[in-house]
Amino acid sequence: MSAQLLQPAFADPVLDSQRGFRAAMKALAGPGLVQTLQATPSLEGLAPATYALCLALLDVDTPLWLAPSFDTPLIRANLAFHCGCPLTADRETARFALLGADELLDLSGFDHGNDRYPDQSCTLLVQLPNLNGGKRLSWRGPGIETGHQVALPVADGFWGERERRNEFPRGLDLFFTAGHDLIGLPRSSRIAQERV
Amino acid sequence: MHNPVPHAERQHWIGVLARARRSELQAHEAALRDVEYQLIRAPEIGMTLVRGRMGGNGAPFNVGEMSVTRCVVRLADGRTGYSYLAGRDKVHAELAALADAHLQGPRQRHWLEQVITPLASAQADRRALKEADTAATKVEFFTLVRGEN
Numbered sequence: 637m638s639a640q641l642l643q644p645a646f647a648d649p650v651l652d653s654q655r656g657f658r659a660a661m662k663a664l665a666g667p668g669l670v671q672t673l674q675a676t677p678s679l680e681g682l683a684p685a686t687y688a689l690c691l692a693l694l695d696v697d698t699p700l701w702l703a704p705s706f707d708t709p710l711i712r713a714n715l716a717f718h719c720g721c722p723l724t725a726d727r728e729t730a731r732f733a734l735l736g737a738d739e740l741l742d743l744s745g746f747d748h749g750n751d752r753y754p755d756q757s758c759t760l761l762v763q764l765p766n767l768n769g770g771k772r773l774s775w776r777g778p779g780i781e782t783g784h785q786v787a788l789p790v791a792d793g794f795w796g797e798r799e800r801r802n803e804f805p806r807g808l809d810l811f812f813t814a815g816h817d818l819i820g821l822p823r824s825s826r827i828a829q830e831r832v
Numbered sequence: 833m834h835n836p837v838p839h840a841e842r843q844h845w846i847g848v849l850a851r852a853r854r855s856e857l858q859a860h861e862a863a864l865r866d867v868e869y870q871l872i873r874a875p876e877i878g879m880t881l882v883r884g885r886m887g888g889n890g891a892p893f894n895v896g897e898m899s900v901t902r903c904v905v906r907l908a909d910g911r912t913g914y915s916y917l918a919g920r921d922k923v924h925a926e927l928a929a930l931a932d933a934h935l936q937g938p939r940q941r942h943w944l945e946q947v948i949t950p951l952a953s954a955q956a957d958r959r960a961l962k963e964a965d966t967a968a969t970k971v972e973f974f975t976l977v978r979g980e981n
Binding site for chain 1: 870871872873874876904906910912
């Protein structure tokens with residue numbers, strides 16, 4: 637029985653998940669801007685923002701792929717209980733995926749959607765130690781007036797990996813989370829490779 | 833992990849708790865709440881789809897939706913109690929979940945005698961009364977031979 641592992645989730649399920657959803661929408665509408673989620677529950681191994689996104693976005697229709705580092709009995713039990721989402725072992729069937737910084741160099745297998753239904757792609761939730769301290773890059777594209785300077789601490793190889801899987805309108809949307817903060821990176825954002 | 837309570841027994845008392853009236857459970861409210869506990873899933877109201885089969889064995893069809901209230905509590909010693917019940921009564925859901933948690937503990941016999949048995953017999957009485965009332969309204973239809981052939 638996994639009942640021993642269960643923990644309370646949102647204090648106010650309706651409003652808190654609406655806040656999480658709103659933050660996710662704003663993060664994708666303004667790529668590179670930090671959204672902060674206050675008063676979110678935490679679970680050992682998951683940052684508050686990651687857990688809040690999971691609680692707001694996942695349900696019975698969204699199979700989730702868990703990176704090995706997140707695949708603990710505690711996380712499995714609580715996501716299954718509070719979100720009711722199926723957990724899947726193969727990336728092709730996942731609608732959402734939960735990754736750490738180490739998994740960013742291999743994004744193979746995740747669904748990019750197709751030309752008729754690009755919205756059916758898999759959305760990646762990437763938990764990082766923090767959202768700062770990496771190489772400063774200039775993000776451009778829809779939702780950004782001129783350019784946003786973002787310094788995500790991710791390996792250089794990630795940007796090429798993302799570019800290879802980005803054939804508009806197909807592609808992968810990502811959320812980066814750390815602590816209570818999150819940043820959205822939709823497929824439409826263009827990342828300038830040169831050092832700014 | 834081994835489950836200490838057999839399913840059939842637990843199904844029985846969860847059913848009795850769900851069918852009980854709120855006022856009947858509130859008689860035990862002080863005893864039920866006299867323990868440290870946390871709400872894993874605070875009482876919440878939702879909808880569920882009820883499906884049926886014509887005559888009990890036909891093709892399934894959707895009867896309609898009904899409101900359901902559910903709750904999960906955990907006592908300080910780690911026992912979890914669940915409740916699902918028809919209607920929109922959050923207090924009832926919380927008390928029923930607490931009772932389920934208590935019933936899985938060492939004082940199970942005490943709780944069965946104090947809560948479940950009286951509730952079950954009250955429900956049986958109500959059911960028998962209703963069935964008697966209904967039986968009195970039964971009409972036997974018959975057709976006279978009309979001499980058509």
